[in-house]
Amino acid sequence: MVKRTSFEGDACPIARSLEAIGDWWSLLIIREALFGVRRFGEFQNKLGMAKNILSARLRSLVDHGILETAPASDGSAYSEYLLTPKGRGTFPILVALRQWSEEFDEHPEEIATILVDREKGRPVKKLEMRAEDGRLLSPADTTLKPRPASRRRSA
């Protein structure tokens, strides 16, 4: 089989997240969902993608627990696609991608929008990584350790 390699069993959390949202469209669908988009046709209009792959992606996102289908919410008998807490938890990923573009894009003048603090209308600061005690950490200040064995179940 030449099957597209799956990262499902991989022990790396980055690979595991890519398994769920590492394709071309998923993060854009999530972006729209965070903006309040819920309906199939609305996703299709905003993203301009083919309906068959939108259908496949939505199903995949539901399977991964990122979206869930709700029966109605406004009058019509159609169903909607809503973000789960896991889905809303992708927000920092989207912010990180956005800030990376804002900082390094070759043509930043083509970027249409900036993320701002709603209260003051000023751009948000770059995402910060901190230690438990609050110290600001750079990449070099971090390292990887093997995950400690779970204590909940001994054998």
Place this chain on the structure above:
Amino acid sequence: MVKRTSFEGDACPIARSLEAIGDWWSLLIIREALFGVRRFGEFQNKLGMAKNILSARLRSLVDHGILETAPASDGSAYSEYLLTPKGRGTFPILVALRQWSEEFDEHPEEIATILVDREKGRPVKKLEMRAEDGRLLSPADTTLKPRPASRRRSA
């Protein structure tokens, strides 16, 4: 043409970043590079991917200014692939992906490693988004504004 849709001209910074690193392998290559991997064969061994697509991905990453080829560095006459500043700038994206897995993965016990503060050996805190004045921001505290027109060129 059925060409795989390109986000190159898109005004959304998230789409633009996905254009560069939104495929299955690029972020994993960058992850290895952040770990110090430099050589073709080393990437191939660690990631277990086909050599032709590794070749294509490395070229794409070089074209996007994320990697650069350095002539040698150790004795051998082969070239190496090094991260540029733009490449190292993806670190928060990888951290965000990792933390998302750590928080929401269905089988967290399968995750092998955790990211820790090198000094204390304790897990790093979740990425924080802050306003210019330092206030901690939730997603709901933010909004998008149109990018102000560049002042450098009036017309």
Place this chain on the structure above:
DNA sequence: CTTGTGTGGTTGCATCATAAAACCAAATGG
């Protein structure tokens, strides 16, 4: 100089995923 071996790729298929468009059924809407 010749042979051998490892590195760093490219080239050929076979297969999978994606995309566009056609199609279709149920739900509205007049």
Place this chain on the structure above:
DNA sequence: CCATTTGGTTTTATGATGCAACCACACAAG
């Protein structure tokens, strides 16, 4: 009821992926 919109599925063509085979070069031994 008939027409249109919504929310998809099916069909078909093409691009991307994956494996294996091949190849060029460097380097070392004989």
